Amino acid sequence: MKHDAPRPGHDSARKAPPVPRLEIRNLSRSxxxxxxxxxxSLKVMPGQVTCLLGPSGCGKSTTLRMIAGVEMQDAGExxxxxxxxxxxxxxxxxxxxxxxxMFQDFALFPHLTVGENVGFGLKGAAEAKRAxxxxxxxxxxLLRFIDEYPYSLSGGEQQRVALSRALAPRPRxxxxxxxxxxxxxxxxDDIRDxxxxxLKAEDAAVLLVTHEPEEAMRMADxxxxxxxxxxxxxxxxxxxxxxxxxxxxxxxxxxINVIRGTVRGALTETPFGQFxxxxxxxxxxxxxxIRPQHIKLDLDRGGRGPSPTAQDGVAARGEVVRARFMGxxxxxxxxxxxxxxxxxxxxxxxxxxxxxxxxxxxxxxDRCFVFPATD
Ligand SMILES: Nc1ncnc2c1ncn2[C@@H]1O[C@H](COP(=O)(O)OP(=O)(O)O)[C@@H](O)[C@H]1O
Ligand SMILES: [Mg+2]
Numbered sequence: 001m002k003h004d005a006p007r008p009g010h011d012s013a014r015k016a017p018p019v020p021r022l023e024i025r026n027l028s029r030s031x032x033x034x035x036x037x038x039x040x041s042l043k044v045m046p047g048q049v050t051c052l053l054g055p056s057g058c059g060k061s062t063t064l065r066m067i068a069g070v071e072m073q074d075a076g077e078x079x080x081x082x083x084x085x086x087x088x089x090x091x092x093x094x095x096x097x098x099x100x101x102m103f104q105d106f107a108l109f110p111h112l113t114v115g116e117n118v119g120f121g122l123k124g125a126a127e128a129k130r131a132x133x134x135x136x137x138x139x140x141x142l143l144r145f146i147d148e149y150p151y152s153l154s155g156g157e158q159q160r161v162a163l164s165r166a167l168a169p170r171p172r173x174x175x176x177x178x179x180x181x182x183x184x185x186x187x188x189d190d191i192r193d194x195x196x197x198x199l200k201a202e203d204a205a206v207l208l209v210t211h212e213p214e215e216a217m218r219m220a221d222x223x224x225x226x227x228x229x230x231x232x233x234x235x236x237x238x239x240x241x242x243x244x245x246x247x248x249x250x251x252x253x254x255x256i257n258v259i260r261g262t263v264r265g266a267l268t269e270t271p272f273g274q275f276x277x278x279x280x281x282x283x284x285x286x287x288x289x290i291r292p293q294h295i296k297l298d299l300d301r302g303g304r305g306p307s308p309t310a311q312d313g314v315a316a317r318g319e320v321v322r323a324r325f326m327g328x329x330x331x332x333x334x335x336x337x338x339x340x341x342x343x344x345x346x347x348x349x350x351x352x353x354x355x356x357x358x359x360x361x362x363x364x365x366d367r368c369f370v371f372p373a374t375d
Pocket of ligand 1: 036054056060062
């Protein structure tokens with residue numbers, strides 16, 4: 001009978017893969033001959049937050065509007081729970097898509113109370129509506145304002161009322177377009193966290209549009225990085241940050257340093273020693289990209305620097321141009337002896353060497369990215 005014993009994972013291995021709450025396939029849209037959304041595909045699971053992250057004008061809002069049904073795609077399909085809701089022929093109208101919307105310039109109805117605002121889209125018996133309104137206002141900590149009018153609330157409180165209103169009809173999907181950008185910084189962090197808690201508890205699939213990497217890192221289970229209408233990379237925040245697709249992707253998240261090199265035998269010689277450039281043909285140029293927090297600084301010891309190591313390669317000498325205290329870290333700019341270029345390094349806490357002071361720099365091998373040179 002031993003072979004009949006249930007194996008761990010046996011059931012789940014046989015189950016069909018989970019169906020995404022929202023899936024868009026090969027969505028495209030042009031305006032006046034300009035391709036604004038270019039073959040975008042994306043899945044969002046229930047209870048998950050996916051951030052569509054990219055610079056202003058890259059097509060994020062247009063993508064969201066097509067999902068909401070207020071903009072029509074030129075090509076591609078939208079599915080909810082595995083069912084087609086929109087292609088170029090068939091189209092479920094926006095009001096029947098069970099999608100909640102939240103935008104930066106949300107507007108509460110000024111002549112309705114907070115409770116009436118939240119209950120606005122709800123149908124059914126008054127008691128059930130009231131219960132749902134109270135439940136949501138309780139979750140966002142605003143139950144005491146239920147009979148007040150919106151003007152008496154702060155910006156952050158109004159934002160939470162708008163969130164409650166969007167969530168009241170239990171949308172299958174929440175689409176949020178830069179919903180926090182109207183709030184001041186300190187307030188924003190708290191409201192982001194609260195919003196996330198409420199969204200998770202409601203089990204909606206969330207597609208959040210933002211141009212701010214920090215917001216995406218803070219909120220997202222998955223980040224879809226968008227540029228020029230295309231998704232260039234998609235994955236968990238850790239992976240998108242630490243295994244970027246290209247130089248621009250690194251630069252979108254942080255300051256970068258770039259060291260140009262030429263490849264010989266899958267290696268690039270630099271003043272910091274050799275870097276691997278697997279698969280790059282001889283004579284081709286590569287960019288070694290390194291974030292300021294991954295440059296190591298060392299003091300000059302009578303004209304000499306630290307000894308080479310496997311992890312950090314060879315040290316190269318430079319002189320401090322400028323050092324600034326940034327709060328959690330210090331930013332030091334160094335002019336390099338080898339070619340006069342300036343590299344930026346950040347150091348935790350306070351490190352403010354005087355201009356002209358010699359320093360030795362090393363580069364963490366496992367923290368740099370080598371890409372074919374693109375310009
Ligand atoms: N209705 C429209 N008519 C013409 N151009 C538009 C329209 N909507 C958006 N665009 C253009 O499409 C591009 C992408 O816009 P959008 O999706 O709003 O970008 P994002 O939200 O990423 O900032 C922009 O260049 C914008 O000017
Ligand atoms: Mg936008």
